[in-house]
Amino acid sequence: MAKRQPALGSSWRPVDLVPLLKGRRTERPPRLVRRADGLHLLYRSKLHFVYGEPESGKGWFALHASAERLREGERVVYIDFEDDEREAVTRLLALGVPKKVIATQFAYVRPDEPLTEEAWRELDVALDPSPALVVLDGVTEALANEGVKLEDNTEVARWITRLPRRLARAGAAVIVIDHVVKDREARGRYAIGAQHKLAGADVSFRVEGRETFGRGKSGSVRVLVTKDRPGYLRACGMRTSPGVDWIADMCVSSSSDDSVAIELAPPRRRDGDFLPTRQMEDASRLIEETPGIGAKALRVVPGDNTALPLALTELEKDKYIEIRKEGSKHAHYSVKPYREGEEA
Numbered sequence: 001m002a003k004r005q006p007a008l009g010s011s012w013r014p015v016d017l018v019p020l021l022k023g024r025r026t027e028r029p030p031r032l033v034r035r036a037d038g039l040h041l042l043y044r045s046k047l048h049f050v051y052g053e054p055e056s057g058k059g060w061f062a063l064h065a066s067a068e069r070l071r072e073g074e075r076v077v078y079i080d081f082e083d084d085e086r087e088a089v090t091r092l093l094a095l096g097v098p099k100k101v102i103a104t105q106f107a108y109v110r111p112d113e114p115l116t117e118e119a120w121r122e123l124d125v126a127l128d129p130s131p132a133l134v135v136l137d138g139v140t141e142a143l144a145n146e147g148v149k150l151e152d153n154t155e156v157a158r159w160i161t162r163l164p165r166r167l168a169r170a171g172a173a174v175i176v177i178d179h180v181v182k183d184r185e186a187r188g189r190y191a192i193g194a195q196h197k198l199a200g201a202d203v204s205f206r207v208e209g210r211e212t213f214g215r216g217k218s219g220s221v222r223v224l225v226t227k228d229r230p231g232y233l234r235a236c237g238m239r240t241s242p243g244v245d246w247i248a249d250m251c252v253s254s255s256s257d258d259s260v261a262i263e264l265a266p267p268r269r270r271d272g273d274f275l276p277t278r279q280m281e282d283a284s285r286l287i288e289e290t291p292g293i294g295a296k297a298l299r300v301v302p303g304d305n306t307a308l309p310l311a312l313t314e315l316e317k318d319k320y321i322e323i324r325k326e327g328s329k330h331a332h333y334s335v336k337p338y339r340e341g342e343e344a
Contacts, residue, residue, distance in 0.1 A: 027230045032133065032173050033065045035248050035264040039236050041223070042173045043203065044132070046230065047164050051178040052207035057221035057250060058177045061207060062135045063088065064250070064262045065175060067095040070105050074132035077172075079109045079123075081138035081145065094260040107131070114146050115163060127170070134167045139178040160200040168202070180206070202229045205247075210278055213252045221250040223264070238267045240276065240310065277340040279311040280320075284338035287321055292331040 032042035042048055042065060052058050066076045070092070078088055085108045092102055107126040113119065127134075136142060140150065142163075148155040168174045204227035213219030225233050225245045237245030248264040255261075268277060286300070287293055298308065312332070315321045320338040324331045 027232075029232045030230075033068060033264065035236075035266060037266050039233075039266070041205075041233065041247065041264070042133075042175070043230055043232075044173050045168055045171050046202040047160070047168045047174045047176065047200070048203040048205065049176045049178055049201040049227075050205045050207060051180050053180055053209070055212070056207050056209040057252070058207055059087075059137065060091070060252060060260075060262065061205075061221070061223070061250060062137065062175045062177055063091045063095065064264075065133060065173075066106070066135060067092055067097050069132045070097050070101050072132075073105070075105045075107070075129060077107045077109065077126050077131045077134045079111065079134065079136050081111065081136070081141035083137070084110060091260070094258055095262065096259065111145065127167075130170065131172050133175070134172045135175045135177070136164060137177045139176060157200060165200070176201070201227055203227060203233070206244075207250070210249070213254055215258060216254055216256045218251075218253045220252065222246065223248040223250055236266075246276075276308075276311045276314070279308055280315055280338050281340040283308065283311050284315060284320055284334065287332045288334040288337060291333050292326070294329040294331060296329075298332065 028044070030040040030043045032040055032044065034040050050058050050061055062078075066078065069076050080088065088108055089102060092106065093099070097106075109123065109126055111119070115123075143150060143156065143159060146155075146159055148159055150156070164174050164176050203225070206224045206226050208222045208224065209219070210222050211219035223246075224240065225237055225247045226243060228234050228245075233247055234245055237247040240246050246267045248266065249268075251263045251265055253261040253263075283298060286298060290297070295312075298312070312321070312323070315338055316323055318338075319335055322333045322335055324333065
């Protein structure tokens with residue numbers, strides 16, 4: 001039977017504390033989605049939100065995680081509220097997962113109705129035997145199926161408990177794919193809608209497209225941690241702003257034969273410190289084009305500006321720019337151009 005027993009019966013039954021009292025570790029390190037240096041990003045039995053703008057790489061991140069588990073002989077359940085099975089299967093094939101493996105280890109579910117008890121019984125078929133990973137793609141559509149408003153924290157909390165948390169407690173690592181708000185300045189550490197999404201997650205990742213990719217065109221995606229309740233990831237990332245750590249760059253290599261290779265690279269470092277080279281170049285170019293530009297106007301630099309203050313500090317420290325106090329504003333002037341990959 002599927003390992004969903006913890007969700008059955010009353011949750012008021014006392015928890016067995018004997019394993020804890022015997023000294024067994026209660027929080028285990030992440031074991032899924034390997035970074036190039038050996039660190040892993042996903043925890044078993046935990047709930048991970050992955051959010052970002054459209055075409056920022058959220059789906060590829062989830063399917064890369066799926067392909068990794070499938071190649072390890074484990075099962076994956078993909079519950080898709082947005083697309084259809086062709087997209088998921090096409091991408092798994094591009095990632096090199098054999099057809100036989102997809103047919104036997106990958107369960108795809110495309111719901112368009114509320115999660116009733118009858119629906120749970122049908123979903124149990126996909127959850128047996130127990131999967132290592134469950135992906136829920138499309139929170140907005142999932143909540144719409146249930147008649148839940150995005151801004152309703154109470155109803156969102158109930159949905160998280162009813163579906164994603166229930167799956168995690170049964171042993172699966174759960175990825176929930178979500179969107180960010182359109183206003184970059186209001187975005188902060190949250191996905192779109194109710195703030196309880198961040199509160200309800202064990203781990204939250206924001207993904208940002210750095211170099212767009214497509215068929216035959218390679219690119220990269222920055223992966224940022226905005227919440228890490230177990231605490232293992234924070235120590236392996238680079239702080240970009242309060243509560244936000246750069247944990248990896250997802251490098252996507254797309255070949256002319258439609259095959260795709262993905263690698264998660266550690267953050268780039270210089271002398272052991274975080275260096276936001278992409279935003280440094282973007283800021284440098286804007287300052288070159290607009291001498292005397294103020295700090296507020298620099299917020300148009302691509303990205304969500306989490307690393308912009310650090311980028312400007314590094315540029316000034318290495319004498320690429322000069323910052324002068326002019327009246328009530330800090331004016332920025334170029335001393336010499338900065339280009340990513342050409343650091344001294």
